[in-house]
Amino acid sequence: MGGKKALMGMRDVSSCSTYNYGDALYWDTRYIQEAGPFDWYQRYSALRPFIHRYIPKSSPILMLGCGNAVMSEDMVKDGYEDIVNIDISSVVIDMMIKKYEHVPQLKYMQMDVRDMSFFFNDSFDSIIDKGTLDSLMCGTNAPISAAQMLGEVSRLLKPGGIYMLITYGDPSVRMPHLNQSKYGWKITLYIIPRPGFERPVGSSSKSIVEPVPLSESGLLLPSFVMEDPESHFIYVCRKTQEESFTPTNSAIENDVQ
Structure with missing residues (x-):
C-alpha cells in the first residue's frame, strides 16, 4: 500500500509521517483505495529459510497485521497448516475472508493487536509480525502501543514459542522494547538486504542466514558493517522461563543449533 511503502525507508520513529498508522480508519481508507495485494519489506521466498528454521509446519501460527499480503497463502502452499490472520481493518479482513473462503488453513479475524483478549494465554506456538510493530511506532502514543502489543x-x-519480528528497526531502536525481563525472551538477530540489493564486488561472503552477534547491551558490534544501509532486521524472540536475557554470542549460537 502507499502508506506502507512510505514506512519502508524509515529507520526510526523520527522519520515517521503524520499518518496515524495505528488507526483503523486510516487503513480502511487505504484498503478501499488500493485493494491489490502488497507485502511489507520482504516476500515469503526471502523469509522462508528463517521461518523453516524456527516454525514447524504443524505449528499454530498467528499473523499480526496481515493486511492483504500473500505471505500466509505462500506459507500454506509450502505446507503450513494453521494460520490465524488478524488486522485492525475490517475492510481488508472482509476482503481476505472472501478471497480465501476455500482455504481451510487460513482464518481471518478483525482485531487490534494491542488487545487480543479474544485468545487464551499460551494459544500459539508462533507469532509473525512483518511491519506491524513498525506501524504502531509511527502512530500516536507509540511507546504505549508497542508495550501493549508486545505484552x-x-x-x-x-513457553518455547517464537515471536518473529521483521522490521526496518535496528537494535538501537527495537531492543529497548524487546529485551525486557517481563517477557523473558531469548533473542536472535538476522539482517537481510532489501529486495533487489546487489552485493558490491569483493564484499563479505557471510551468509544472511547466520545470526548477527550482539553486544551485552543488545546493540550491533562497532566492527559490524552493514552492506545494505536499507537492510531489514529479523528478531527471533523465543519465550523462555527465565526472568531476563542478555544477548551474548554463545546464546545466539546455541539458539540456531
Missing part, C-alpha cells in the same frame, strides 16, 4: 504477544506465546 499481548508474550501472553499468547506458549
